Amino acid sequence: MMPLAVRERVIAWIREHRPAVVDMTGGAPELIPGFRELVQAARAVGCQVIDRCNLAVLDEPGQEDLIDFLVENEVTVVASMPCYLSDNVDRQRGRGTYDRSIRGLQRLNAAGCGRDGQLPLYLVYNPGGASLPPAQDALERDYRTRLQDDWGITFTGLWCLANVPITRFRAFLERSGKLADYEELLWQSYNPATLEGVMCRSTVSVDHRGRVYDCDFNLALGLDMGDVAVDSNTPRHLWDITPTRLSGKTIATGTHCLACTAGCGSSCTGAVAPTPTL
Numbered sequence: 116m117m118p119l120a121v122r123e124r125v126i127a128w129i130r131e132h133r134p135a136v137v138d139m140t141g142g143a144p145e146l147i148p149g150f151r152e153l154v155q156a157a158r159a160v161g162c163q164v165i166d167r168c169n170l171a172v173l174d175e176p177g178q179e180d181l182i183d184f185l186v187e188n189e190v191t192v193v194a195s196m197p198c199y200l201s202d203n204v205d206r207q208r209g210r211g212t213y214d215r216s217i218r219g220l221q222r223l224n225a226a227g228c229g230r231d232g233q234l235p236l237y238l239v240y241n242p243g244g245a246s247l248p249p250a251q252d253a254l255e256r257d258y259r260t261r262l263q264d265d266w267g268i269t270f271t272g273l274w275c276l277a278n279v280p281i282t283r284f285r286a287f288l289e290r291s292g293k294l295a296d297y298e299e300l301l302w303q304s305y306n307p308a309t310l311e312g313v314m315c316r317s318t319v320s321v322d323h324r325g326r327v328y329d330c331d332f333n334l335a336l337g338l339d340m341g342d343v344a345v346d347s348n349t350p351r352h353l354w355d356i357t358p359t360r361l362s363g364k365t366i367a368t369g370t371h372c373l374a375c376t377a378g379c380g381s382s383c384t385g386a387v388a389p390t391p392t393l
């Protein structure tokens with residue numbers, strides 16, 4: 116939950132600096148007080164707004180008008196859809212998730228999201244376990260065929276994200292004895308061609324307190340921006356920085372970064388490099 120005082124400062128920053136993209140995430144960002152106010156403030160100054168939507172939220176009591184709001188404000192919806200097969204989705208996300216997700220995608224399509232020439236609707240895939248995502252283009256073709264044939268669903272594009280071995284996923288790997296193998300896979304799959312495209316080079320993440328981080332994973336780890344570690348005067352809140360001041364700053368990195376740089380790479384908009392040739 117982002118307190119009102121923080122929201123007001125974030126909105127003031129958006130109005131002043133007009134970032135190209137305001138990308139909202141956090142499980143179900145739509146349920147956070149002030150979500151709609153943030154969307155409208157960002158859209159009013161011309162930002163592209165992305166809503167990372169878990170689809171289940173569309174069925175929540177009190178959210179009956181959410182799709183209309185997203186369409187009215189031309190929000191880009193990015194929806195998590197770990198597979199086009201129901202068994203895989205329900206195993207990964209809980210029973211009933213697949214049906215809810217399909218229903219949500221159909222409602223978004225009916226409202227004009229993900230249809231040709233209308234509002235964008237992206238799907239996000241991430242592997243169910245300790246493996247790297249398959250080639251994004253090929254998987255997108257499979258998603259298109261199955262979702263269209265089975266449910267009449269269309270979408271703008273599929274983004275493949277790798278699982279980063281931190282927090283809950285790391286605990287899962289440790290419990291299942293797969294952490295060492297997964298980390299070795301990431302090391303072996305390191306691809307320097309991904310470095311230009313990793314998201315920390317062009318985005319900052321802002322938490323509920325207004326603190327800034329180089330990326331969402333560093334935020335989850337509480338890993339401060341690179342220069343903060345060596346310069347205590349470096350600002351830590353969004354309202355202390357300007358885009359210009361961020362230019363050329365050191366990015367805080369760790370072994371978890373290997374998940375962003377393995378194979379085709381992984382960013383908030385999916386793969387960042389062509390499939391490496393072996």
Ligand code: SF4
Nearest residue numbers: 313315330332372375
């Ligand atoms: S995990 Fe590392 S490489 Fe990936 S976005 Fe964050 S800082 Fe960049």
